[in-house]
Amino acid sequence: MAARKLAIIGGRVIDPVQGIDRVVDVLISNGKITGVASSSSDNAYDDYEVIDASGKIVSPGFVDLHTHLRDPGQEWKETIVSGTRAAAHGGFTTVCAMPNTDPVQDSAAVVEDVMRRAAADGVVRVLPIGAISVGQHGKQLAPMGELAExxxxxxxxxxxxxxxxxxxxQALKYSVELxxxxxxxxxxxxxxxxxxxSAGLVATRLGLAGVPAEAETAMVARDLHLADLTKARLHxxxxxxxxxxxxxxxxxxxxVNVTAEVTPHHLTLNDEWVFGLKxxxxxxxxxxxxxxxxxxxxxxxxRADVEAVIEALSEGLIDIIATDHAPHAATDKVCTYDEAAHGINVLETAFASVFGLVDASKISIERLIESLTAGPAAILGRDLGSLKKGFSGDVAIIDPGSKWVVDPNEFASKSVNTPLRGVELTGRVVTTIYQGETVFDLRGAIGTFSEGVKAGAGQ
Ligand SMILES: [Zn+2]
Known part of the structure; x- marks a missing residue:
């Protein structure tokens, strides 16, 4: 197979790591970024495949630190194949897989199985997260050294x-060594x-039991003190x-050595959405x-919490956006609120939902892209999240003017559990490139997933 050479031309390239925010061409060869070149009609890209990105934003591929792929163990909700396709549809070229699978990712054998299958079948990069405790039961530490290896x-x-x-x-202490x-x-x-x-007026009106904000705050405070005590890295x-x-x-x-993430839904939805009227x-x-x-x-x-997390993300107190993509089947959601499973299907709406905050001048586009690329890559400590020469050819191309209505039945994800059904969003990922290969293209619908019936079809 001939080595693919790709030129993404004429787009507004935003790469916070390199301080780039201008119209340049991005060049990729053999799956790696080979550089950026001033955009001009004189450029001859004779032996290149050319993608015209005029009017579009060209970003490093997004990196998600918090994804539930449900595989192994709950493949009716999502698989490595469908989850990575959903990621590609959302502009993500790296997803970190949470370990609450069945079996739990608490041994090298399970982690290696996920990595092997992700490399073979996934359309984007999957980086596994190991469990803290055996079976996630909170009783005994998982073999952290083995998992790190x-x-x-x-x-x-x-x-x-x-x-x-x-x-x-103890977990924090061991993590320092690793x-x-x-x-x-x-x-x-x-x-x-x-x-x-969330406890409050809406919960009271609906007669639903509320969780006070302090349930989170108390645990955050405890963990911060323990991170200080152990000098460990807490995220x-x-x-x-x-x-x-x-x-x-x-x-x-x-x-204290701490970083924090916020989800697209905590940035854009408040508890009044629980009423089901958007x-x-x-x-x-x-x-x-x-x-x-x-x-x-x-x-x-x-509402006050939502405004506060937006401001904190904008100023950098909150380091990054992560999706907490949590697909669930219809049976987990077509039930009472008490019985319903926790979790929202996020990967494919993540960028567009938060891009509304850019339109509302609450966050800059540069900061938004940083929080989806360079920010998470820095926490991972990997050469990702930038269009630097030599980095993996991972790119998301965004049409900032595109208006579209969320139809979960078009998701590549196997599940449809989003409160954004029918909501109009502005800004859309139109092309995703992973290691120099186009893994999603809206026009050609490359990467569209059609493996039987969706887990939650029909609401
Ligand atoms: Zn969680």
Whole structure:
């Protein structure tokens, strides 16, 4: 096979690592970036395949630190194949796979199996996250050294917070030796006991049990103190409350080695979305009083929390955006709010939903792209998230003017659990290139996934 040479020409290239924000051509050869060249009609790319990106934004491929691929064990919700295709549709060329699979990624054997199958069948890069504790039961540390050797990029019991503070302390201590972060789902389950959404007026009106913000904030504060004690690297997933931000700021000021992520839904949706009216408040609560697709952990928060996380992301207090892509089948969502599973299907709407904040002048496009590329790559410590010479040829091409309506039945994901069904978004990833190969193209619908019936088809 002839080596593919690709020239992406005429687009507005935004690469925060190199400080580039101007119209240049991006050149890729043998799967690697070979450089950027001033864009001009005199450029001759005779032996190149040329992609005309005029009017588009050209970004390094997005890196997601928090993805649930459900594989092995829940392949009716998502597989490595469908999940990586969903990633490609969303502009992501790297996803970090959370270990709450069945079996749990708590041994080298399971991690190596995921890596082997991802390399063979995935359309983008999959980096596994290892469990903190055996079976994610929070009783006994997983073989962290063995997992690190197998190639995990960090440790998490995501979904299950490490409740035992001393076990958390030990995990942090071992992680220092291994040079990898601990990612603890920050929730004190006892404070939040029985709650299914954020405590507040909406919960009261719907008669649903509420989780106070302090369930998150208390755990964030504990973890920050333990990270300080052990001098370990802590990464806080899906941060969502004002109180957590106060704790994060003071820890950062004290030099604690901590980073934090926020999800697209915590940046754009508040608890009023639970009513199922896309943020509108009903005059009266009827029999279809809520949308179970809004049930997520941590829960959608108050308007004030949403404004606070936006500001924190914009100024860099929150380091990055991560999706917490959590596909679920219809049976997990067509039920009462109490019974519904936690989680939102995010990969394919992530960029566009947050791009609305750029349109509203709440965050700059440069910062948004940084938080999806250079930011997560820095936490991983890998040569990703930039269009630097020699880096992997991973690119997302975005049409900033494109308006589209979210139709989950068009998702490459096997599941359709999004509260954004029917919502119009502006800005869309139109082409995704991974290692120099086009893995998604909206026009040709390359990468469109059609493996039988979607897990949650028909709402
Ligand atoms: Zn979580």
């Amino acid at each position: 197998a190639g995990v990029i960090g440790f998490s019991d995501d979904g299950n917070p490490v409740a035992d503070a001393n076990l958390m302390r 040079g990898l972060p601990i990612i603890n789902h920050a929730e004190d389950k006892k404070i939040g006991a029985g709650g299914v959404m 806080i997933p899906h941060i969502s409350t004002i109180g957590s931000l106060v704790a994060l700021r003071s820890a950062k000021e004290c030099g 943020g509108e408040i009903p005059a009266q609560v009827g029999s279809e009083a809520y949308d179970t697709n809004t049930k997520v952990n941590p829960p959608l928060r108050s």
